[in-house]
Amino acid sequence: GEDAAGGDGLLSEEFVEEMRLQLDAISADYAKMLDGFLNLLPLQTHVDLKFLLFRLDFSEFYSAQHIGPSTHHHNGGAPSSHY
Numbered sequence: 001g002e003d004a005a006g007g008d009g010l011l012s013e014e015f016v017e018e019m020r021l022q023l024d025a026i027s028a029d030y031a032k033m034l035d036g037f038l039n040l041l042p043l044q045t046h047v048d049l050k051f052l053l054f055r056l057d058f059s060e061f062y063s064a065q066h067i068g069p070s071t072h073h074h075n076g077g078a079p080s081s082h083y
Helices: 013-043 047-056
Strands: none
Touching: 013 047
C-alpha cells in the first residue's frame, strides 16, 4: 500500500519540505507564546510565580535565545518596558 510519504517508503522532497514548513510555524508560535509567558512571570505578585522564571531559565537557555524578559538577560540587554 501507498504511505503518506509517497508510496515507496522514501520521503519525497515535497513531503519533507511541507513538514519542515509546518514545524517552523509550530516552532515560531511556541517561541512567541513562551516569550509572552516568561515576560508575564516577573509581573506576578505571588513569590512562587516570580521564582518560576528563575527555575525555568536556570541554565540561561532561554535568555541566550533572547526569549523572556530582557532585564533577565545577562548579556547587557536593554531593560524591558514592563518594569
